[in-house]
Amino acid sequence: MELMEHLSLGFSVAFTPENLLYALLGCILGTLVGVLPGLGPVPTIAMLLPITYVLPPVAGLIMLAGIYYGTQYGGSTTAILVNLPGETSAVVTVLDGHQMARNGRAGAALSLAAIGSFFAGCVATLLIAAFAPPLSEIAFKFGPAEYFSLMTLGLIGAVVLASGSLPKAICMILLGLLLGMVGTDVNSGVARYDFGIPELQDGIDFAIVAMGVFGFAEILSNLEQKENRVELEDKIGSLYPNKKEFREAAPAIVRGTALGSILGILPGGGSVLSAFASYTLEKKLSKEPERFGKGHPAGLAGPESANNAGAQASFIPLLTLGIPGNAVMALMVGAMTIHNIQPGPQVMTSHPELFWGLIASMWIGNLMLVVLNLPLIGVWVKLLKVPYRILFPAILVFCTIGVYSLNYNTFDIYTTAIFGVIGYFWAKLKCEGAPLLLGLVLGPMMEENFRRALLLSRGDFFTFVERPLSASLLAAAAVLVVLVALPSIRKKRQETFVEED
Amino acid sequence: MQLKNKQDFWSGVMFTLIGLGFAYGATQYSMGTSARMGPGYFPFWLGICLAILGAVVALGAMSPKATETTIDKFDFKILFIIIGSVILFGVLLRPLGLYVSLFLLVVGSSLASHEFSWRVALLNAIFLVVFCWLAFIKGLGLIFPLWPSFLGMN
Numbered sequence: 001m002e003l004m005e006h007l008s009l010g011f012s013v014a015f016t017p018e019n020l021l022y023a024l025l026g027c028i029l030g031t032l033v034g035v036l037p038g039l040g041p042v043p044t045i046a047m048l049l050p051i052t053y054v055l056p057p058v059a060g061l062i063m064l065a066g067i068y069y070g071t072q073y074g075g076s077t078t079a080i081l082v083n084l085p086g087e088t089s090a091v092v093t094v095l096d097g098h099q100m101a102r103n104g105r106a107g108a109a110l111s112l113a114a115i116g117s118f119f120a121g122c123v124a125t126l127l128i129a130a131f132a133p134p135l136s137e138i139a140f141k142f143g144p145a146e147y148f149s150l151m152t153l154g155l156i157g158a159v160v161l162a163s164g165s166l167p168k169a170i171c172m173i174l175l176g177l178l179l180g181m182v183g184t185d186v187n188s189g190v191a192r193y194d195f196g197i198p199e200l201q202d203g204i205d206f207a208i209v210a211m212g213v214f215g216f217a218e219i220l221s222n223l224e225q226k227e228n229r230v231e232l233e234d235k236i237g238s239l240y241p242n243k244k245e246f247r248e249a250a251p252a253i254v255r256g257t258a259l260g261s262i263l264g265i266l267p268g269g270g271s272v273l274s275a276f277a278s279y280t281l282e283k284k285l286s287k288e289p290e291r292f293g294k295g296h297p298a299g300l301a302g303p304e305s306a307n308n309a310g311a312q313a314s315f316i317p318l319l320t321l322g323i324p325g326n327a328v329m330a331l332m333v334g335a336m337t338i339h340n341i342q343p344g345p346q347v348m349t350s351h352p353e354l355f356w357g358l359i360a361s362m363w364i365g366n367l368m369l370v371v372l373n374l375p376l377i378g379v380w381v382k383l384l385k386v387p388y389r390i391l392f393p394a395i396l397v398f399c400t401i402g403v404y405s406l407n408y409n410t411f412d413i414y415t416t417a418i419f420g421v422i423g424y425f426w427a428k429l430k431c432e433g434a435p436l437l438l439g440l441v442l443g444p445m446m447e448e449n450f451r452r453a454l455l456l457s458r459g460d461f462f463t464f465v466e467r468p469l470s471a472s473l474l475a476a477a478a479v480l481v482v483l484v485a486l487p488s489i490r491k492k493r494q495e496t497f498v499e500e501d
Numbered sequence: 502m503q504l505k506n507k508q509d510f511w512s513g514v515m516f517t518l519i520g521l522g523f524a525y526g527a528t529q530y531s532m533g534t535s536a537r538m539g540p541g542y543f544p545f546w547l548g549i550c551l552a553i554l555g556a557v558v559a560l561g562a563m564s565p566k567a568t569e570t571t572i573d574k575f576d577f578k579i580l581f582i583i584i585g586s587v588i589l590f591g592v593l594l595r596p597l598g599l600y601v602s603l604f605l606l607v608v609g610s611s612l613a614s615h616e617f618s619w620r621v622a623l624l625n626a627i628f629l630v631v632f633c634w635l636a637f638i639k640g641l642g643l644i645f646p647l648w649p650s651f652l653g654m655n
Contacts, residue, residue: 429508
């Protein structure tokens with residue numbers, strides 16, 4: 001059994017005390033960030049990126065991955081207890097989760113969410129282990145034209161499934177791609193858009209953009225709204241779901257996991273969409289749809305499992321094709337490149353210990369989260385009471401120090417400040433930052449493959465549609481755009497995302 | 502004629518201007534042919550695409566059918582305090598060292614909160630300086646100028 005060999009290699013890497021410690025650290029940090037509303041995984045991972053420079057690559061990635069799924073867990077805690085999604089993927093959890101808490105079943109809701117997430121995490125981890133090798137076989141058949149088309153599909157997928165206005169999101173992607181052009185052109189050595197500033201010749205670091213647009217701008221928007229004091233559900237009740245709740249939740253967990261795993265693999269898919277899809281599915285299948293929104297266990301457990309499975313499965317396109325499906329994965333690309341690892345199909349063969357170690361650590365991380373979260377719920381509840389006036393200077397400090405330690409250069413601090421101002425303006429114009437970040441990371445890769453594809457075809461643009469694999473990827477992207485542009489779906493999409501604003 | 506969707510209109514204008522700016526910048530570099538692209542080729546066309554799409558967004562916002570949105574007021578005071586204290590940190594880091602500039606960053610940015618109190622801000626600043634010393638300097642071994650340079654202790 002090759003799979004078993006791989007997994008045992010993975011576990012031997014992940015079970016070293018050092019890596020276990022970093023997984024634990026990542027999970028704790030992730031949960032912490034997830035619990036606090038207004039601080040998401042993207043700025044956190046961006047803040048901590050510089051720190052992973054000093055860690056060995058495996059440990060760094062394990063920690064970042066831990067943060068990512070930790071936030072999924074933490075976000076649901078806030079959603080259930082405070083009726084406030086700590087994380088966008090927890091938006092759906094609020095609907096039935098908080099109602100359960102209102103009914104005095106907060107403890108049961110929290111543990112159902114934890115059990116569902118754990119189950120989903122286990123299944124998705126196995127799925128990655130099983131499907132990554134064959135998928136990366138396919139990836140080796142990819143030429144530059146296919147890569148370009150795949151990235152196009154990924155970018156389109158990311159905006160189509162995201163909330164907000166579609167043309168604006170596409171504009172943000174283009175803008176991100178353009179920002180990715182800043183710096184020295186690899187082919188000709190010409191410094192582009194550097195305005196004669198030597199620091200700009202290396203390009204704009206995405207951590208700087210992420211911290212400015214997500215970190216600083218987020219702080220500015222939050223401060224403006226004054227501090228919304230959150231009302232806490234103090235009664236947590238029994239931690240164990242009763243038989244009836246469990247019976248109602250169990251099939252939803254299985255279905256949610258399946259749905260999340262499938263949607264997560266699609267580039268641009270991921271946890272938010274999976275959670276929405278699962279909620280709709282459960283409501284459709286249920287014999288008593290009227291109980292949804294009033295504390296139905298299936299309406300909590302399904303989306304919770306789905307968002308965790310989706311979060312986990314979105315590692316598949318990253319690890320096999322080197323294409324990040326969402327902003328967090330884009331940051332993971334950055335973390336890999338820092339350590340001179342080019343994400344893509346070759347990672348599995350050139351760095352097997354990293355690849356399988358990361359996968360094994362995902363399972364360990366999920367286990368840690370369950371063990372951690374149930375007893376620590378009381379601590380998280382207290383944490384929610386930390387006032388924002390103490391919290392935001394701390395975030396500011398970590399961002400600033402993180403940015404400085406990228407290159408030990410104060411120029412980076414100023415650039416981040418500028419992006420903070422820009423991000424604040426964008427927030428006012430309701431232009432989203434996530435597509436921009438994806439574009440920024442993919443920009444240089446896309447240009448490189450675009451140029452290579454056209455070099456090979458001697459300047460013939462039809463190469464993208466003549467090669468079958470590339471053509472089908474582009475067709476899929478086109479179908480996505482058309483689907484969203486159709487009026488009936490557009491309406492539905494608006495309804496689905498209404499709660500997010 | 503009335504501007505209904507102000508958010509979209511101004512975003513569209515911004516995208517168009519930025520797109521044109523990048524496209525103009527790209528003309529400074531060699532364009533090459535599609536088979537042998539120069540450094541200007543890809544950004545030029547990206548910029549053009551962005552400008553066109555931005556114009557579409559802006560025009561769409563002017564249609565009578567557009568949904569009505571307004572742009573929320575900007576709070577320049579908060580913006581100035583937060584961004585100002587970050588820039589101040591950058592300026593002071595070299596001459597005054599990490600401890601002093603970090604302290605000023607925390608106290609300065611705290612002014613932006615509508616619940617500001619000197620006691621909380623000062624305590625928070627002391628706590629964060631100690632925390633950073635423990636986590637970043639002792640723990641991770643990052644290298645900062647620590648003390649004011651005129652003391653000659655670095």
